[in-house]
Amino acid sequence: MLFSIQANNDRPIYLQILQQMKFAMAAGVLQPDSLVPSVRDLARQLVVNPNTVARAYRELQGDGLLQTVRGTGLQITPEAPDRCRQERGRIVRDRLRAALEEARHSGLAPSEVEQIVQQELQKVNGKPARGEAP
Amino acid sequence: MLFSIQANNDRPIYLQILQQMKFAMAAGVLQPDSLVPSVRDLARQLVVNPNTVARAYRELQGDGLLQTVRGTGLQITPEAPDRCRQERGRIVRDRLRAALEEARHSGLAPSEVEQIVQQELQKVNGKPARGEAP
Amino acid sequence: MLFSIQANNDRPIYLQILQQMKFAMAAGVLQPDSLVPSVRDLARQLVVNPNTVARAYRELQGDGLLQTVRGTGLQITPEAPDRCRQERGRIVRDRLRAALEEARHSGLAPSEVEQIVQQELQKVNGKPARGEAP
Amino acid sequence: MLFSIQANNDRPIYLQILQQMKFAMAAGVLQPDSLVPSVRDLARQLVVNPNTVARAYRELQGDGLLQTVRGTGLQITPEAPDRCRQERGRIVRDRLRAALEEARHSGLAPSEVEQIVQQELQKVNGKPARGEAP
DNA sequence: GTGGTCTAGACCACG
DNA sequence: GTGGTCTAGACCACC
Numbered sequence: 001m002l003f004s005i006q007a008n009n010d011r012p013i014y015l016q017i018l019q020q021m022k023f024a025m026a027a028g029v030l031q032p033d034s035l036v037p038s039v040r041d042l043a044r045q046l047v048v049n050p051n052t053v054a055r056a057y058r059e060l061q062g063d064g065l066l067q068t069v070r071g072t073g074l075q076i077t078p079e080a081p082d083r084c085r086q087e088r089g090r091i092v093r094d095r096l097r098a099a100l101e102e103a104r105h106s107g108l109a110p111s112e113v114e115q116i117v118q119q120e121l122q123k124v125n126g127k128p129a130r131g132e133a134p
Numbered sequence: 135m136l137f138s139i140q141a142n143n144d145r146p147i148y149l150q151i152l153q154q155m156k157f158a159m160a161a162g163v164l165q166p167d168s169l170v171p172s173v174r175d176l177a178r179q180l181v182v183n184p185n186t187v188a189r190a191y192r193e194l195q196g197d198g199l200l201q202t203v204r205g206t207g208l209q210i211t212p213e214a215p216d217r218c219r220q221e222r223g224r225i226v227r228d229r230l231r232a233a234l235e236e237a238r239h240s241g242l243a244p245s246e247v248e249q250i251v252q253q254e255l256q257k258v259n260g261k262p263a264r265g266e267a268p
Numbered sequence: 269m270l271f272s273i274q275a276n277n278d279r280p281i282y283l284q285i286l287q288q289m290k291f292a293m294a295a296g297v298l299q300p301d302s303l304v305p306s307v308r309d310l311a312r313q314l315v316v317n318p319n320t321v322a323r324a325y326r327e328l329q330g331d332g333l334l335q336t337v338r339g340t341g342l343q344i345t346p347e348a349p350d351r352c353r354q355e356r357g358r359i360v361r362d363r364l365r366a367a368l369e370e371a372r373h374s375g376l377a378p379s380e381v382e383q384i385v386q387q388e389l390q391k392v393n394g395k396p397a398r399g400e401a402p
Numbered sequence: 403m404l405f406s407i408q409a410n411n412d413r414p415i416y417l418q419i420l421q422q423m424k425f426a427m428a429a430g431v432l433q434p435d436s437l438v439p440s441v442r443d444l445a446r447q448l449v450v451n452p453n454t455v456a457r458a459y460r461e462l463q464g465d466g467l468l469q470t471v472r473g474t475g476l477q478i479t480p481e482a483p484d485r486c487r488q489e490r491g492r493i494v495r496d497r498l499r500a501a502l503e504e505a506r507h508s509g510l511a512p513s514e515v516e517q518i519v520q521q522e523l524q525k526v527n528g529k530p531a532r533g534e535a536p
Numbered sequence: 537g538t539g540g541t542c543t544a545g546a547c548c549a550c551g
Numbered sequence: 552g553t554g555g556t557c558t559a560g561a562c563c564a565c566c
Contacts (some may be wrong), residue, residue, distance in 0.1 A: 012541060027241035038553065049543045054554075062464060070281070071317070071551030071553055092237045093250050099233040100258045103226040107161035110259045116227050117251060124234045125244045146565060147472070183473070183566050280550065295509035317551045360505040361518050367501040368526045371494045375429035378527045384495050385519060392502045393512045414556060440538065451558045456539075473538055473566030 002029075002037070005046045013048055017056035019091070025065065025076060026084035035073040036066065139180045147182055151190040153225070159199065159210060160218035169207040170200065273314045281316050285324040287359070293333065293344060294352035303341045304334065404431075404439070407448045415450055419458035421493070427467065427478060428486035437475040438468065 003020040005013055024030045036042075039057060043050040057074055060066040065080040103113045137154040139147055158164045170176075173191060177184040191208055194200040199214040237247045271288040273281055292298045304310075307325060311318040325342055328334040333348040371381045405422040407415055426432045438444075441459060445452040459476055462468040467482040505515045 014541080023239070023241050040553085051544085052542060055541090057554085059464075062461075067276075068554065069551095070275075071549085073553060088240050088242065089250075092240050092242060092247065093254065095233045095236060096250060097254045097258070099226075099229040100254050102229060104258045106157050106222050106226050108222065108226060112223075113226065114255065116223075117230060117255060120227065120231045120234050121248065121251060124231070124238045141471075142469075148565080185566055189566085282550075291508050319551050323551080356508050356510065357514075357518075360501075360508050360510060360515065361522065363501045363504060364519060365522045365526070367494075367497045368522050370497060372526045373425070374490050374494050375425050376490065376494060381494065382523065384491075384498060385523060388495065388499045388502050389516065389519060392499070392506045416556080442538085453559085454557065457556090459539085470539065471566095473564085475538060 002042075003046060005048065013046075014052050014056040014059070017042075017046070017053060018059055021056070021060060022065070022084045022087060022091075025080045026088040028081065030076055030080075032076050032078045032080060035069070035075055038073055137180060139182060141182075147180075148186050148189040148193075151176075151180070151182075151187060152193055155190065155194060156199070156218045156221060156225075159214045160222040162215065164210055164214075166210050166212045166214060169203070169209055172207060271314060273316060275316075281314075282320050282323040282327070285310075285314070285316075285321060286327055289324065289328060290333070290352045290355060290359075293348045294356040296349065298344055298348075300344050300346045300348060303337070303343055306341060404444075405448060407450065415448075416454050416458040416461070419444075419448070419455060420461055423458065423462060424467070424486045424489060424493075427482045428490040430483065432478055432482075434478050434480045434482060437471070437477055440475055 002024065003017060005016055007013065009016065021030065021036070030036065036057070037045070039050050039053045043053045046053070057066060061068070061074070063083075065077055065083060066074045067077050069075050100113070100117075103116070104110070106113075108116075137151060137158075139150055141147065143150065155164065155170070164170065170191070171179070173184050173187045177187045180187070191200060195202070195208070197217070199211055199217060200208045201211050203209045234247070234251075237250070238244070240247075242250075271285060271292075273284055275281065277284065289298065289304070298304065304325070305313070307318050307321045311321045314321070325334060329336070329342070331351075333345055333351065334342045335345050337343045368381070368385075371384070372378070374381075376384075404426065405419060407418050409415065411418065423432065423438070432438065438459070439447070441452050441455045445455045448455070459468060463470070463476070465485075467479055467485060468476045469479050471477050502515070502519075505518070506512070508515075510518075
């Protein structure tokens with residue numbers, strides 16, 4: 001399956017779908033000109049309301065990453081992969097920067113912050129996804 | 135005065151106040167037994183709705199970090215510094231972990247993520263990037 | 269062949285076909301008693317779904333502009349040219365009026381609207397704007 | 403009242419709201435920093451579902467013409483008037499051009515098209531709004 | 537009070 | 552079958 005949704009997350013479901021689609025486009029999992037899963041199908045897969053999927057798709061249209069093919073479905077635009085690769089880096093960098101700035105302003109010494117970063121970095125990298133060898 | 139509020143931030147104002155007060159308590163900027171600014175004063179200073187300050191204070195009371203002194207104001211509890219120092223580390227760590235996990239699932243290679251982390255860490259610590267003078 | 273279809277246009281494809289056929293009948297490009305291209309042929313030519321062509325033809329039948337000739341195809345009716353000539357004027361007038369009314373309600377001054385109309389009229393008629401050579 | 407909605411129009415209600423707000427911003431009827439009517443209020447006025455209004459507002463946010471002031475309402479951005487003035491001209495021009503190009507390709511002679519344009523232009527301008535003298 | 541999110545379900549146009 | 556629009560109503564966070 002393409003995506004995983006966490007309903008308890010503080011981030012809206014439609015944004016989770018949106019971002020995961022962008023990441024998938026950046027990674028080449030979703031190719032230009034191909035059709036994304038239909039609103040109804042994806043809604044069934046993710047066990048969410050079709051309107052929620054439609055909203056994510058609508059925003060992706062607004063971003064120029066999807067376009068409608070009438071009566072057929074939604075198609076990934078040619079520009080999508082490039083744009084998503086760029087945005088992916090930006091998203092990741094921005095979120096990391098925000099967390100680091102907050103840490104910096106917490107009163108913790110830079111060395112303490114750095115230590116935490118290294119610890120968490122190892123945890124995250126050492127936590128293999130989908131049963132990879134550790 | 136103490137805090138800086140970003141109204142356009144995605145984080146609620148009352149949480150910004152709350153967290154910055156905790157950081158100040160952890161850092162010793164706010165000492166036990168001393169009084170925090172009145173709701174109205176702080177609201178005027180920060181140019182926010184008094185209800186917003188009141189909510190932050192209410193939660194700090196609920197956490198046992200502030201206590202009412204009848205007819206006088208809100209006082210920082212003796213336990214506040216210790217508790218805030220502990221919580222500070224937890225907050226910083228949690229936010230960093232979340233950002234790193236998101237980076238991990240973005241499709242970027244771990245080496246790329248690490249590179250971004252190092253770059254941003256230097257920026258935040260004020261160390262010069264690419265040979266800039268400090 | 270006859271028509272040009274813009275799939276990304278906001279107007280439905282079947283209506284584009286329909287209207288262009290009417291215009292062709294009005295102009296005499298399509299003559300009474302002659303046969304229109306088969307659904308499949310036209311669909312291939314225009315690279316659209318045969319259902320789409322079929323729908324346009326169906327509506328033209330409903331309008332009395334096409335009639336079936338059993339085992340042979342669809343034939344242009346004797347009344348078609350007259351009817352299309354009349355309708356052509358109505359279509360053009362209606363669309364122009366709608367655009368002008370919208371312009372009227374945009375808050376632009378009538379003189380500004382008129383200026384835009386003149387400019388676009390010249391462009392469309394191929395007349396040179398601002399002293400360009402024709 | 404600010405706007406008038408035609409439910410029978412072929413254009414979606416949320417787009418009618420959207421465009422009329424843009425026109426109002428362009429005309430200065432809606433000023434920067436002021437709040438637009440609340441979703442619920444406008445929905446009541448127009449007798450449409452609040453979600454429909456919310457959708458129009460959401461798209462205006464996406465265009466950078468509105469911004470949320472949390473717990474307070476939606477505010478017109480400083481850039482809105484300029485952007486809307488520009489867009490107003492573009493919208494009006496585009497729609498007129500489309501209608502004129504269609505007229506041009508209808509098979510009508512340029513002189514006939516021009517005649518229709520002049521007639522409709524007079525009608526539209528001669529139709530005074532809100533009881534102006536003719 | 538405000539906007540934001542989500543669900544449920546209906547209807548329509550298009551292919 | 553597809554997406555698009557609209558309605559109705561619920562719940563939430565924030566101010």
